[in-house]
Amino acid sequence: MSNLPIKILLVEDNEGDILLTTEALQDCKVANELKVLRDGCEALHFLLTQSRHSLNELPDLILLDINLPKKTGHEVLESVKNHPDLKHIPIIILTTSSSEMDIHRAYQDHANCYIIKPLEVNDFLNVTSKIEEFWLTIARLPRN
Secondary structure, X not given: OOOOOEEEEXXXXXXXXXXXXXXXXXXXXXOEEEEEEOOHHHHHHHHXXXXXXXXXXXXXXXXXXXXOOOOOHHHHHHHHHOOXXXXXXXXXXXXXXXXXXXXXXXXXXXXXXXXEXXXXXXXXXXXXXXXXXXXXXXXXXXXX
């Protein structure tokens, strides 16, 4: 595996969840660069701009909330997975929604994983460490 840091895009509008995820990833054993965007439009704009100008700047992994302002996580997921330069990026849905409809739609739109955020802080940090363990240590991510 390359020694380059893994680039992670977190698309999340909840400041508390941003803080917890950032904290958990700072303690990560794998070098990573975290970019945070707070709404679906901003995320799509960033990804589409990077796909046109610098594929090297695309994230290696996306953590995506479903309940976002401007464009929902579902809309972002669908756009990314239908774009030829972006569809290879693994997307983990990390959301409070336990709706079967949301889960089904996410997988139908080719999400790589659907995780329901725990409400307790320690449980949230544990889930984030499990994401790190699997997606950053065990799994091999495509590099741009």
